[in-house]
Amino acid sequence: MKRFLAGLASACAATLVIATPAAQAAPIDPVKALGKQYVPGHGVRFTETARTTVNGKTMANEKSSGRLAFGKSGVVALDVSTKNRRSTSLSPDRLISVGGHTYVQGGIYGKDLPEGKKWVRYSDAPTGATMNQPVDVFEPKVLRLLLTKAKSSKGGTYTGEISYKDIAKAYGSKLTGPVSKIKVSYALGVNGKGLVTRLRTSWTLDFGVLGKTVGVTETRYTGWGSRVSVKAPAESTWVDANDLGEDSAVPEEIPQSAFDVYAY
Template identity: 60%
Template sequence: MKRIIAGLALTTAAALATAAPAQAAPADPVKALKKQFSAGHGVRVSETSRTSMKGESMATTKTSATLAFGAKGVVASDIRNHSSKKDSFASIFAPERMVTVGGFQYAKGGLFSEDLPEGKKWVRYPGGEPSGTYNQVLDIFRPKVLDALVTRAKTAKGGTYSGVISYKDIAKLYGQKPDKLLGKIEVKYALGVNAKGLVTRLTTDWALDFGVLGKVRSQTETRYTGWGSKVTVKAPPKSEWIDIAELGPDAEVPKEIPDNSINSLGTVK
């Protein structure tokens, strides 16, 4: 009888081991990201950012972008912006389209297309590091940033990492030092990844209290699609752009392209 019971126990254990599928370890988002860094390939980004003050909507900005990768990250970008309100910061000071490639930034639309010589549609600015974000405060294409979001997450369920990170810590990841006002901001985030560990969605929510002026709140949702697709970002035709240095000091065109992320609200030293 003991042999029969022992035999049944072994048989049952073997059956359970066979029936239960092996649990694969979750893919590492940082490693998955770095594997995407290959010349000629990239990703598409779509984003909706909502800004409110004292609980009332100020503007909703929709952004779409094509990002091109190199061996170490984003090397070129083509970004388009559309704001729901013409008098908002995004529509007045931010270009409707911005191309960053080859060490230059090309801006078009709004103030950037006013007071230009006939036939010119773009203004070229020197420098400008291509970025994986515009309205989004967290740039997941920086491995250090992505790693921080994963490792600091308070919960990780269903492929979503959720947590809170201060802007002081975010600035450190970017190698910057914010002023005291910005450093106090707490950014709530939810980072979604697929089975391969690639980021598919990022939402952030933060607020800044300006005292008597009221509290400003920003909520941004960014989606990432087409990982690994073939991407080419080209500069506008030379006949259509003029260098900022060629425009006189009295030109109404902005002397630089403002940062529409959280940095625009304060001083980064």
């Protein structure tokens, strides 16, 4: 009997061990996962759609694709191609940012250029990683903001709403006035490795009797860690924006995002 009871106790103990679920690993921090991707010579690719409407009428409907190159602390270069469905769009057909300069071509940036020139060079680089996203998920402080402000993280998708005042604060700046109150709704998707795979944002600017502008942008990120190399166009093919003169139809600067076109 004692031997039977001892055997039964052992069997029950083994059953309990098998039935007890294994301790689950702590979820990966997307900000830390992002930091590990910052390896020179590597980067990520993306595709993006952006639609802007004014009083329900489509004013811009763009599709972009490109690649971002990383350095030790973030994005150091990007190469973006955009297809525009409105001739009035301020987005160039092609944008290359590298070495502290940005080179653009096509659309309004290709008007009345000197003979033999195909690109316009600007002396600064865009602050965001793409032309149409109002938030930059490659800035760790902004990514952390999206995570902490999220009202839900179901299924690895963080959804919430932030203001431009919140975004400015993440950069250590203070923003006041009507623009600071504008809300950006977002859905941020991450995979099992904590890496961002999708970002959908939307914002609304209500000008009262002047109408309402709505922007929706969705970006998908693939190929994290792939080798990426971005090079500037040959010097013989570009002209500096400062050398075009006051009468040039080419913009004096590049909008940092689609939001900037309507916000100021």
